[in-house]
Amino acid sequence: MSDTAPALPAAIENWFSARGWTIHPHQHAMLERAEMPCTLLIAPTGGGKTMAGFLPTLAELDDGTHEGLHTLYISPLKALAADIKRNLRTPVEEIGLPIRIDDRTGDTPASRKRRQRADPPHILLTTPESLALLTSYEDAARTFKGLRRVVVDEIHALAESKRGDQLMLALARLQTLCPDLRRVGLSATVDDPQAIASYLARHPDPCDIVLADPGPAPDIRMLETEAAPPWAGGGAAYAIPAVMEQIKAHKTTLIFHNTRAQAEIFFHNLWLANDEALPIGIHHGSLDRFQRERVEAAMVRGELRAIVCTGSLDLGIDWGDVDLVIQIGAPKNVKRLVQRIGRANHRYNAPSKALLVPANRFEVVECRAALEAVRENDLDGDPRGPGPRDVLCQHILIAACAGPFDEDELYAEMTRAGAYATLTRAAFDACLTFCATGGYALKAYDQWQRLLQRPDGKWQLRDPRAAQRIRMNLGTIQDADLIKVRLKRSRGGKPLGEVEEAFAATLTPGDTFLIGGQTVRYEGLREMTVEVTRNPGRKPKIAVFSGTKFATSTQLSARILAMFKQNSWPTLPRHTANWLELQREVSELPRAGRLLIESFPHDSREHICIYGFAGRNAQQTLGLLLTKRMEELGLDPLGFVATDYATLIWGLQEVTDPAPLFDPDALRDGLEGWLAGNAVMKRSFRGAATIAGLIQRNTPGAHKNRRQATFSSDILYDTLRKYDPDHLLMDITREEAMRGLVDFGRIEEMLERTRGCITLRRLERISPLSAPLLLEVGKVPVKGAAEEKLLQQEAAALMQQSGLDKLPQ
Amino acid sequence: MTGYDFSLAGARLTALGSGALWWTAQRLLCVSDLHLGKSERHARRGGSALPPYETRDTLARLSDLVSALQPETVVCLGDSFDDDAASRALPDAEQSQLAALTQNRRWIWITGNHDPAPTGLGGEQMDELYLSPLTFRHIANPSATAEVSGHYHPKARVRSTSRPCFLLDRSRLILPAFGTYTGGLRSTDPALAALMERDALAILTGAQALPVPMPR
Known part of the structure; x- marks a missing residue:
């Protein structure tokens, strides 16, 4: 504890000591820095981070002389704002502080929102979107009059997205209205605190960084199961019995998944194995809000033994009773893993307990690499580029709304x-x-x-x-086109959640799928709502959520390649070590400085497998670029599939000379030409055009069925590409796609790393390392002439089946 | 030719992959729902400024068809302009492009629900056109036969591909929208399902016009 710590007002000090609580050193550090223009606190979950952020506010408001808004608290989650309101009101009421606290999110009733603008509370808890909206009103200056402090919670998460960029632009606006505004950021453990500090501070103000004691090292292991993980796939169904045992052995377990679809499948299987009928819930972003809130409430009351969840629970509500975190599937990114582990044991100074469950054989290697990275506290992170311009455009429009x-x-x-x-x-x-x-x-x-x-x-x-x-239309959160799912009733049944429009389009009445852990039967589409009935007991089709598929980080990929150099693998389970040994025997293991390509016949097709270790998105892009090159060279590619570590391409001709395929200049040229017409670009365009305000998703008085009048953003993209290819939005789209979904940077990095050293291994049959790729879902057919041909075949078959081809035309 | 040939009430017609209809015997080209001037209307009504190239693009595609087929008659099946003001606000270049098209052939503007008043851009204006044995009108009349109409912007999905399409049964043909900035109504929509007979066809547009049983 610091000697120079300023005294807290006696009432607050007494409240702490009456509970036998002492103020943590980092909470003192925040009090000491109360007058600094900007401070970033990095503390593990459960370290009293939020209280550290609010103590200076409570101290300043103690005497009851402040008029109007004093502190803005911003969190990425609505639920967190509501939760903090409850948690903060308790001490404020018990100490008897003259402080008004209120929250404001998309869920707040309009009447209360109006009141808040005219007569703001001392502390307002809100989200980046609600804040942006507040700054768009003409009376913003009056609303924010008197504002002294802003506390940004979970800033590490916001700083990774456009929501953070929007927030920082809003803070710049507030700083103009209130020049003395002081900023505080609260962050989980990150790889580069300085980057977050510069992100938060008013440029070029300095920002002090307070590092709290990180607490004891986590107790983290790989889950040992009797059955070996399968060769491919992401479901980890093999681990259900072992996971069930862990749930029984702990008070409350959080089971994290990388995608919503996997969470649904896992929950379904877990429920089938739940012979003791333990209370287990599911929580993810596609579920209806009320369903999610019910699960959250049950969790707070300590009624649940386990929750199957996704990133929707990465942040937020402090649940002290969680004593185990299970991560299903390789974590892909060490930083996120560490943050998820932190969700267990929110009591300060108790080690977090976590288990990793690889979903397939390759993920065993990946999990091992991640464990070592956690042990060495070697977090990964890619520096973000400059602020995106679509957010800037939206901010200009917001400024215009305000006057x-x-x-x-x-x-x-x-x-x-x-x-x-x-x-x-x-x-x-x-x-x-x-x-x-x-x-x-x-x-x-x-x-x-x-x-x-x-x-x-x-x-x-x-x-x-x-x-x-x-x-x-304000905000930067991009959802895929989602359609609500409801139980079928005469007067509109209970909402269950949302599925993607593309998925809904594949359903025919009678099809079954999983949502929120129940199997439902598709009955029909009514007024853009999917109507379903409950249908227990049947084997479901699976709801497909695009979600974000994270690519394995560069740093984790490098660790895996380093592991491959070992002579033996004593730390890996026997089954996985054997697999790697077999690969070394019949072919070889990929190395960092060389690009390994295997070529083999399989199932009457020629295959090549390229071990680029560039992450899923880049390997996908590589597949698209290479198949295009192969088509030009007459190698007749038919399709490909990509994982985080390799791309497998099949076709009619054997590839004997891969070098020309990997010529960097040719690949770059291919990228230019191919990118333009690509679906990835269209998706990036839709995002940028929506944020920048060209496409409006919501219009006043919109009719329910405006399908005829609205047309797809793809048409706008094609039009701009043809008539105005240098337009700002096209430029933004290219920039975004290269960074995100296309991830060409990592292809460049791979080319740089291998410097033209290519090993081509001609094998008689499929190799151990490439075999799992054949089992992967998400195979991409090579489009072009082939697509038209397939469509014609399908059309002819349909005509024949229906007998319509016999009708006189 | 990338078209699909069929008969309607005895008339031999061709559904073109571009979404236009060709009647060889009459040397008649028919297109529907051009929605010219959509971006102007959008901006005028306080929406965002959409890329102002759709009129140019629609007219370019129409010009290509006219040059290739040399029709004696062109029928625009309604909703040719996004609204009346849009027809008056066409930029000069596009006005002359359109004027060049409407010269030297019979050009008929059928009235749509978006553009009821005369256009003043050359050609004839009529509510419907009867050219034995077919009647051309904007919106299908459920009790009519031998009818060619537009309005609904039908589209259909086969495999995972969704494309604008013609809908065809014994009584009627519904054309897809030809305009660049147009969306579509799925063939499964009740409005279309009720209008078309059970064994109706959907003819997908694209490189090659492709007939399939109409998805319901």
Whole structure:
């Protein structure tokens, strides 16, 4: 404890000591730095992080003289805002502090929201989106008058997404309204604290970093099972009995999955094996809000023995009773693993207990590598690039909603957000032009432009009513097109959750699928809602959620390659070590400095397997680029499949000379040409166009069925590509795709790492390491002439089956 | 030819992969739902500024068809403009492109629900056109036969591919939308399912017009 720690007001100090609690050193450190413009606290879960963030606020509000808003608390989750409200009110009421606390999220009733704007509480708990909305009102200056502190919780999670970028732009706005505003960030353990600090601080202000005692090292192991994991797949059904035993042996277990679909399948299987009928729940982002809240409430009351969940529980609510975390499937990323482990044992100074369950044989190796990385505290992280410009465009529109703005002032304000510190004036101007006129090479319909410049040089909305539309479409969270699922009843049955529109389109009445752990039967589509009935006992089709498929991090891939260099693998289970030994015997193991390619016939097709270790997205891109090259070279590729470590391509011709396929310049050229028409680009475009305000998902008074009137964003993309390929949104789309889904950077990195050293191994049959790829789902057929041909065959078959081909035409 | 040939009430017709209809005997080309000027209307009504290239693109595709087929008559089956104001607001270049098209052949604008008033852009304006044995109108009349209409922007899904399509049964043909900025209504929608007979066909547009049993 520091000697210079400022005294807390006696009432607060007494409240702590009455409970026999002492103030943690990092909580003192935060009090000491109360006057600093910016402080980042890094503490493990359960370290009293939130209290550390609020103590200075409570101390400053103790005397009851402050008028208006004093502290804004921002969290990535609505549930967290509500939870903190409860947790904070208890001490405030018991100490008798004259402090009003309220939360404001998308779920808050409109009447209360209006009241908050006119008469804000001392502490307002909110989300980045609700804050952005607050800054879009003309009376924002009045609402935020008196604001002294802002506390950003779970900033490590926000800093990885556009939600964080939007938040930082909003803070820049608040700082203009309240120049003395002080910022505090609360973060879980991260690889690069300085990066988060610069992200949080008003540029170029310094930001102090307080590192709390990280607590004891976690107790983390791989789950040992009698059955060996399967060769491929992600379900980990083999581990159900062992997981069940663990649930029985612990008070409360959190079972994390990487995707929602896997969580559903696992929950289904777990329930079938639950012969003691233990209370087990499921929680993921596609479930209906009420269902999720019910599970959360049961959890808080300590009624659940286990929860099967996804990233939806990565953050948030402090559940002290969780004594075991199980991660199903390789964690893909060490940092996220460490943060998930932290969800167990929220009591400070007790080691967290966690088990890793590899879903397949390769993941055994990956889990082993992850365990070693955790032990060495070697966290991974890729630096994020500069702030995305689609978020910038939305912020300009938000600024216009709040009233006329001066472009020089707005530009200066934005560059005070760390992520936008390097934003050039030209880039800003392009965004402003886009917001004002659309920014097209063809100047058309100028009289209808969205923003107008007034005689005094300030910009304003041409039509003030546009503000409503802009506010309705605010935010940066991108969902796939989801459709609600409801039980079929005469007057609209109970909502169960959501499935992707693409999945709903594949259903025919009578099909069954899993949602929220129940098997339901598809009855029909009514007013864009999937209607289902309960249908227990039948083997379900599986709900497909696109979710984010995380790619194995660069650093974890490097560790796996390093493990492959070992002569033997005493730390790996016998079955997995044997598998690697067999691979070494019949072929060889991939190495970091060399690109291994195996070529073999299988099932009357020629196959090549490329061990790039570049992560799922990059291996997928590599598959697309290579098959395109192969088609040009007459190698007749038919399809491919990609995992985090390899791409398997099959076709009609044997590949005898792979070097020309991997020529970096040719690959880059292929990327340019191929990218343009690719579905990945269209998806990235849709995201950017929605955030930047070109596509509006919500319009006032929208009809239920507007299908005819609305058209897909793909058409806009194709049109821009044809007539205006240099448009701002096309530029943003390319930038995004390269970073995210295309991940070409990691292909470049692989080429750099292997420097043209390619080993081609011609084998008589499939190799041990490539075999699992044949079992992978998500095989991609090579499109082009083949697709049209298949469609024609299918059409002819349908005509024949239905007998319609016999009708006179 | 990338078309699919069929008969409707004795008339031999071809559904083209581009979404247009060709009647060889009459040298008649028919397109539906061009929705010209959509981006202008969108911007005018306070929406965002969509890329203003759809009129240019739609007209370019129509011009290509006209050059290739040299029709004597062109029928635009309604909703040719996104609204009346949009027809008046066409930029000069697009006005002249359209004027060049409507010259030297009979050009008929059928009235749609989006564009009821005369266009003033050349060609004739009518509510419906009877050309024995077929009647051309914008919205299908459920009790009519030998009818060619548009309006619904039908689309159908085969394998996992969804494409704009023609719908065809003994009584009627419904054309897909030809305009660049147009969405579609699935063939499974009750409105279309009720209109079409049980053994109706959906003819998918694309590189090759492809007939399949209409998905319901």
